[in-house]
Amino acid sequence: MTVTKTRAETLSERIADEILAGALPPGLHLDEQVLARRFGVSRTPVRDALRLLSGTGLIDIRPRLGATVRTVTTEELDTLFVAMGEIEASCARLATLSMTRAERAALRTQHEAMARLAEAGDREAYVEANLAFHGLLYAGAHNPAIEDIARSLRRRLMPYRRAQFNAPGRLARSHAEHDLVVRAVLARDAAGANAAMLVHMSVVEDVFVDLAGAVQREGPAEAPAGAGGTLRREPRPSAARPARNSRSEARR
Amino acid sequence: MTVTKTRAETLSERIADEILAGALPPGLHLDEQVLARRFGVSRTPVRDALRLLSGTGLIDIRPRLGATVRTVTTEELDTLFVAMGEIEASCARLATLSMTRAERAALRTQHEAMARLAEAGDREAYVEANLAFHGLLYAGAHNPAIEDIARSLRRRLMPYRRAQFNAPGRLARSHAEHDLVVRAVLARDAAGANAAMLVHMSVVEDVFVDLAGAVQREGPAEAPAGAGGTLRREPRPSAARPARNSRSEARR
DNA sequence: CTTTGCGACCGTGCATGCACAATCCCGCGC
DNA sequence: GCGCGGGATTGTGCATGCACGGTCGCAAAG
Incomplete structure (x- = not known):
């Protein structure tokens, strides 16, 4: 039986936790080398972890541009x-x-x-x-x-x-x-x-x-870990209030 | 702008296509080295592609055991x-x-x-x-x-x-x-x-x-590419007919 | 003949190194 | 002063090498 957790798996969980906790705010660029140093591993398991996470919608990976924490408008x-x-x-x-x-x-x-x-x-x-x-x-x-x-x-x-x-x-x-x-x-x-x-x-x-x-x-909110503080501020603060409910935006 | 498609991306699409077309039947073990040779690349992009694919539910990856085409009962x-x-x-x-x-x-x-x-x-x-x-x-x-x-x-x-x-x-x-x-x-x-x-x-x-x-x-069906032929045969052919509809299995 | 323990083989996990591409910065021209 | 082009920098994509864990086969014991 397999009880062995690979480093990539462990990493993906830890990174996911940090994203969900707000420690890694939306829009943040996830540098493979920085993460590798932070967790004391090489870039390879970090890369694997990021690929894994991209399937969950928590991060975006763009070729040659690396991974960023998903920004949700x-x-x-x-x-x-x-x-x-x-x-x-x-x-x-x-x-x-x-x-x-x-x-x-x-x-x-x-x-x-x-x-x-x-x-x-x-x-x-x-x-x-x-x-x-x-x-x-x-x-x-x-x-x-x-x-x-x-x-x-x-x-x-x-x-x-x-x-x-x-x-x-x-x-x-x-x-x-x-x-x-x-x-x-x-x-x-x-x-x-x-x-x-x-x-x-x-x-x-x-x-x-x-x-x-x-x-x-x-x-x-002030603290990076503040609940609800992970919302991206829209570029234009005016007209910032969108249609309240996409269910009621009908009948165009 | 990014027009560059990485090899891993291309590979994941090709592998997905082959799975969907039935060329890679459910349960098949996807050997990284074999795939790497087949596509003329190293194991690294193959690994990336498999990690990417694992998010789509098309394949299973188990630590140290590698990837297999998802078997659907x-x-x-x-x-x-x-x-x-x-x-x-x-x-x-x-x-x-x-x-x-x-x-x-x-x-x-x-x-x-x-x-x-x-x-x-x-x-x-x-x-x-x-x-x-x-x-x-x-x-x-x-x-x-x-x-x-x-x-x-x-x-x-x-x-x-x-x-x-x-x-x-x-x-x-x-x-x-x-x-x-x-x-x-x-x-x-x-x-x-x-x-x-x-x-x-x-x-x-x-x-x-x-x-x-x-x-x-x-x-x-006979041919590996046969539609509907990708169903896994159950180990025990007897009692193989399950409840027809999970919606009607209620009221236990 | 079946079962169990041991060893070799094989494939995946991970580290490292290199090359190319995207970005940034600075200097040049308008 | 501002825009633009080219080179340096940085980080990702990919290749390669090594080590560990798992699997399979064989042999010996029951």
Whole structure:
């Protein structure tokens, strides 16, 4: 059996962590030699790690120009959130159709635990429980392919989701939205679960866009590790507020 | 500007093509040195290409064991088809909300052209037009993130979709299913478009599963380039027929 | 005859070296 | 003063070499 992790693998994880933590800010050029020195290896495993990471969407590699941490504009972020919503909604629907009795029970338990956290206003714990909650739905879909997609998207959005529960009253409203999802799942109402999750995720998106707009207007936070501070400032600060929701930009 | 394509890039495309064409059958071990000799380069660009390819799901790389063409079991294939259906349905819904007038017109034109192809029974042309048809919906969603996911999934499924239109009457029925999708899109009925596409894709899946079952029972086709012949034969031929549809396996 | 331990072979992981391309800087011309 | 061209610099792309881990085969023991 293979327990050996190659250096390239280890490196790609560490670099990914640093990107997600904000230590390597978007747009930063990733110099192979610098990274090699920093990690005490040669350029070869660094190159391998960067190739590996390019598949995750975290970095861009352009021939002869090297790798840069992927810069995400607000427009791209918006489409990512929409896509995430669609995938989550699909998971909710599939989970409604495929969850075992035990999985439904676990979902219900998790949901009820989150009610107490929301009431207590424990944001920290709620955020963590929220990840687990959505994870239960991914797993409940019994579809590794779509679960991979969901986790990959969630990973890419992670840096931008931190502050979302800081908005006043968001905890309670989030839980109320979850409640509609859970009810539909338990009632075997697949279409309802799909729709409820779509609503939930579009709210999440809107909350984010509001925050992002605020960040953009004031400029990013001071510390490089500041949550939400990894948004690229648009070249022209005027007209910086894009269409709020690509779902509603229709009918041109 | 960068017009330079690196050898690794070129190689990854060529290798991908060969995998998709069936020249490199699933399970085949990809020897770096052999590939290097075959393409007249050193092992380094080959390694880079393989790392790049590992992100697309076409190959597996296991430390110290090298790369193999990804083997897809019927179960995995089933989940992939379900995921594809979900993504396509999402695209259809988003396209309904976001398509411009011109895009709707193009969709209608394409659909009408396909009516003639279906009537004439021109499978070859219909398959190609079908790709374009779905491509119009991907693009119409105005969401690069979800479009990428759709194209990536379609790519992975490509080798297994060839024979689907050989089933008698499939062309006409496919077009009828499309018709429901197109009507919903043009009528701005997002939920309807979503549902219609879901139906269409689940039929596509069922047709495939029937064919796959047949292939498995008789063994793969003779030629290594044979369409549908890239299915891995299960170790135990008995009990080889799995649950037909992961959507209907529910309520355990 | 089957099973298990040992050794040789082979392929991947990683380091190093070189060449070319893209960028930057400085000097020259307008 | 500003734009433009050419050379130096820097970093990536690729080739090559070596070492370690894994696999396979063979032989010996049960």
